Amino acid sequence: MAQDTSNTHASGNVTIPVIDFSLFASNPEECARQVGEASQNIGFFYLKNHGLPQDLIDKMFDASESFFQRPIDAKSKHMIGPDNTGYSPMKSETLDPATQTQGDLKEAYNARKWSIDDDVTLYFAQDDKELQARIADFFKGLHELARNVMQCFAIALQVPEAAGGRHYFDRSHQWDANSGTTLRFLHYPQQTGDPNTPLAGSHTDYGSITLLMQKDIAGLEVQASRIHKNVPWVAAPVIPNTILVNIADHLQMWTNGLLKSTKHRVMYNPQQLHHSRYSIACFIHANDTTKLDPIPTPLITQEMRADGVEFEEGRNMTAGEYLDWRLSQTYNYGSIAGGTM
Ligand SMILES: O=C(O)CCC(=O)C(=O)O
Numbered sequence: 001m002a003q004d005t006s007n008t009h010a011s012g013n014v015t016i017p018v019i020d021f022s023l024f025a026s027n028p029e030e031c032a033r034q035v036g037e038a039s040q041n042i043g044f045f046y047l048k049n050h051g052l053p054q055d056l057i058d059k060m061f062d063a064s065e066s067f068f069q070r071p072i073d074a075k076s077k078h079m080i081g082p083d084n085t086g087y088s089p090m091k092s093e094t095l096d097p098a099t100q101t102q103g104d105l106k107e108a109y110n111a112r113k114w115s116i117d118d119d120v121t122l123y124f125a126q127d128d129k130e131l132q133a134r135i136a137d138f139f140k141g142l143h144e145l146a147r148n149v150m151q152c153f154a155i156a157l158q159v160p161e162a163a164g165g166r167h168y169f170d171r172s173h174q175w176d177a178n179s180g181t182t183l184r185f186l187h188y189p190q191q192t193g194d195p196n197t198p199l200a201g202s203h204t205d206y207g208s209i210t211l212l213m214q215k216d217i218a219g220l221e222v223q224a225s226r227i228h229k230n231v232p233w234v235a236a237p238v239i240p241n242t243i244l245v246n247i248a249d250h251l252q253m254w255t256n257g258l259l260k261s262t263k264h265r266v267m268y269n270p271q272q273l274h275h276s277r278y279s280i281a282c283f284i285h286a287n288d289t290t291k292l293d294p295i296p297t298p299l300i301t302q303e304m305r306a307d308g309v310e311f312e313e314g315r316n317m318t319a320g321e322y323l324d325w326r327l328s329q330t331y332n333y334g335s336i337a338g339g340t341m
Pocket residue numbers: 186200205212214220264265266279280281
């Protein structure tokens with residue numbers, strides 16, 4: 001498989017930077033500067049030296065592959081519902097309902113944070129205690145990494161000490177609180193594919209940030225600007241030993257659009273004639289009760305606050321309410337339960 005090991009991936013004049021996250025320990029200010037810059041521009045960045053062992057990530061992909069290879073009856077034992085846990089079959093989710101004529105060409109298994117220890121949720125690894133423990137380690141490791149990235153946002157946004165300083169965000173992203181934080185295993189099956197049909201429609205993510213791992217086959221594309229509509233899509237290639245991070249809706253709302261919840265989609269890759277594509281996403285959400293109103297930062301001017309109408313979707317909502325609202329727009333649970341996929 002072709003590997004891209006350069007420090008940036010460029011298309012035209014747009015770059016998705018690769019940030020060395022070992023800086024977080026050695027020079028947090030510099031790390032925060034790089035994270036802040038990428039988040040205000042393209043809204044996506046790769047992290048290398050992120051601290052998660054590669055053999056653990058590989059093991060998660062192996063587990064994912066063996067789950068999705070099971071017969072549909074076995075996979076369907078725990079179907080997804082409004083709690084956003086369980087199996088979602090091909091075409092059951094439509095990430096861009098305004099333009100897609102059919103559902104996404106992917107299947108997925110979601111484990112929501114507060115139910116990771118629940119037997120039903122762990123149907124994914126039901127007969128394998130060792131695997132269950134490793135999934136939990138993986139999920140907790142990703143969550144901890146996300147909390148460190150959150151510290152970078154608070155430093156970059158100069159949140160005043162009196163308001164929580166660098167811990168402003170991580171204190172509303174607690175492992176033990178109820179939230180929409182979800183670990184999702186994704187499979188885009190092998191197919192001939194029409195290159196113009198999205199395998200996952202264009203969308204923004206619903207939480208604070210998303211951590212994404214792709215395996216072997218690329219396909220993710222990123223719209224470089226949410227504000228300028230006619231910018232080209234930029235490929236987000238597979239870069240070994242990195243985790244791709246993107247800004248999602250909470251952060252855009254908290255910052256009146258200073259940080260960008262960038263649109264992205266998954267397109268057909270010719271390699272899928274021969275191989276399935278696998279990815280794993282960890283959607284990090286604030287605690288359910290967290291408000292999505294603008295945060296204290298001197299970087300958001302009064303004008304931006306007045307101008308922020310475009311980013312107001314979730315204003316007056318909590319993180320939990322916002323997730324329920326977004327999920328209700330993209331899933332058709334009725335037909336999943338009725339088996340009409
Ligand atoms: O599979 C991917 O590469 C991206 C998936 C994604 O954007 C999502 O599920 O929100």
